[in-house]
Amino acid sequence: MSALTMSPGTATLADLERLYREQLPVQIDRAAKEAIDLAAERVAVAAGGDDAVYGVNTGFGKLASVKIEAGDTATLQRNLILSHCCGVGEALDATTTRLMMALKLLSLGRGASGVRFDVLRLIEDCLLKDVTPVIPVQGSVGASGDLAPLAHMSAVLIGEGEAEIAGVRMPGGAALAQAGLTPVVLGPKEGLGLINGTQFSTACALTALFDAWRLAEATLVTASLSTDAIMGSTAPLLAEIHALRGHRGQIEVARAMRAIMDGSEIRESHRDGDSRVQDPYCIRCQPQVAGACIDLLRMAGRTLEIEANAATDNPLVLIDADRIVSGGNFHAEPVAFAADQIALAVAELGAISQRRVALMVDPTLSFDLPPFLARNPGLNSGMMIAEVTTAALMSENKHLANPCSTDSTPTSANQEDHVSMAAHGARRLARMNANLSQILGVELLCAAEGVEHRAPLKTSIALQKALARLRTDVPPLTEDRYMAPDLDTAADLIRTRVLVAAVSANDMIDLGDAHAAG
Structure with missing residues (x-):
């Protein structure tokens, strides 16, 4: 099955419905690679510098004031993924999971996350070879990104977690091996770039x-x-x-x-x-x-x-301004409102x-x-x-x-006080x-x-x-x-x-x- 090539920033609802209905593999337009590489290079420079950059050489959330040594940045990203795999409940269906993965590709493909192209390529290969992460559906409050669901997706990329391949559920590393794929070792900020975002909520x-x-x-x-x-x-x-x-x-x-x-x-x-x-x-x-x-x-x-x-990442890499800036694009308020609108329409039709x-x-x-x-x-x-x-x-x-x-409730020691x-x-x-x-x-x-x-x-x-x-x-x-x-x-x-x-x-x-x- 040939992959659907998508250009980040230009995907239409028709494209996305086709992905959902036909379960196509996805490939990011290679024209986006230059911006992706530039952002990743900017993050690598920041990781080796003395200035504190959130999620690159600091802890996360309320722990943002804790400085991380340069030699620990890879461990920091791996620990982030593993510690955030706290989802519970039944597994998300495979069709929605695949759409979620495609949305993550589109987001990372904007070249503002600082995630290397090799990581995007592994997500593409998982879609191509039907390696589908097992993602528990409960655990996200829709701010700071869909942290737990996206962590379960990302765990498979580093050879952890669980995945399905050919309908068989197995450890993530075994699924990658069966598909002939190699887990990625996350670089600076890459774990954060993967789990910050609204892709779970948006896919659903x-x-x-x-x-x-x-x-x-x-x-x-x-x-x-x-x-x-x-x-x-x-x-x-x-x-x-x-x-x-x-x-x-x-x-x-x-x-x-x-x-x-x-x-x-x-x-x-x-x-x-x-x-x-x-x-x-x-x-x-x-x-x-x-x-x-x-x-x-x-x-x-x-x-x-x-x-x-x-x-929908944080912080964002602004290449033209040569800055890495903290923001709040991970907050899923627009998606929450859209979901409420859909719910109203469905209820009234019934x-x-x-x-x-x-x-x-x-x-x-x-x-x-x-x-x-x-x-x-x-x-x-x-x-x-x-x-x-x-x-x-x-x-x-x-x-x-x-x-x-x-409905909102404060989380993460009141750092994330509106969700x-x-x-x-x-x-x-x-x-x-x-x-x-x-x-x-x-x-x-x-x-x-x-x-x-x-x-x-x-x-x-x-x-x-x-x-x-x-x-x-x-x-x-x-x-x-x-x-x-x-x-x-x-x-x-x-x-x-x-x-x-x-x-x-x-x-x-x-x-x-x-x-x-x-």
Whole structure:
């Protein structure tokens, strides 16, 4: 598999999603090597000088006032890595770990960290030969960098820690040896350069963003199907309504839903003579809610794209000024805010979907659909408890959506007295996305039953394709059966984008570019 060449400072969200989806190796553009080498040379000079330079010839954190002898600088960096390997909990998944490693390459590649090119080359080789560090997910507060997670990643580079190769977990040194790689001996500041940074938090937030975008696309299909299931109005989708407000996401959602529902016999059957004046908000306000969520995801995406290209080390080597300067680029506040934004969007997409599920199973509100969408209600319970499951998942996501960025606690003898909590703010998003995919999967199942109840009237061609794809794997609910596998299958169709692909083969969905930064 050929490596994707990336130029530090210019990586796009599209590049990063490709890395995530395709698990490609990464190579830094060799044009960046000159700046990397100059910074490393500047650090080497500082290490041999008399002036105290943080992390080069001093201790770390509260120990910054302790001067380190020139002969101990290599031991200092090795000790830093080993002492910071204090992560706990389950291991980060391999796909996110690889993205994290790529982000570290991009950061070091800016030529401001003073880390030699040989270290970057070893990270590249680990990606190429599938040496994946085992990284416990708990232990970072998102300031001074994601210290513990990045230390576990870096430990493998020096032949310590644990790694997986070909799916087998083993000591880091053994994994390098099996791949034909040699551990690196860290030079001055290189341990600090590796563990200072936001790459763990940013990788977790990015993978969540990419998955949340797919779910946002899927909600347009499920919402359209639900609208036909309850014989809802498409008047609230009129372009003029949304142009008068002007929000990009809202306009795009309405346009997409108009296209998806175009030609529905069910819709045409009740344009005249329908006694209902307005549909409930979960039907009528879908463009406003989903559109706002999409706009929020785009905002988070802009932040994370910038962060993915950032030098987040401390201190930074300013080559043009010939200075090594302490700063705070390791503080992950932007990532924490982005993670909170993604969490809000995911929670709200699930909340409005759950209300559509509740609408469809309620015989008093669903416009003549059978109670709980059961074919023989009473004897059969239909989708009764599937709806309860969506309520449980919706409530869980609401709880998880509480902000993490507003929580701070002093650490490291009060030297690090304000932290971002970006790491667990980003980590929770995978769980929220999983919950949302299940909610949307249940909505898909309910809406399919509702639309099929309207026979012989048919829904739109686009939604017929969605139904046909669903029925390939999940038959109609003619009588009660063991439901859990159906829910998982529907959720899988949602999260893998199979459902959206069935509908959008003819560009029925046009949301613009999820990766657009403008």
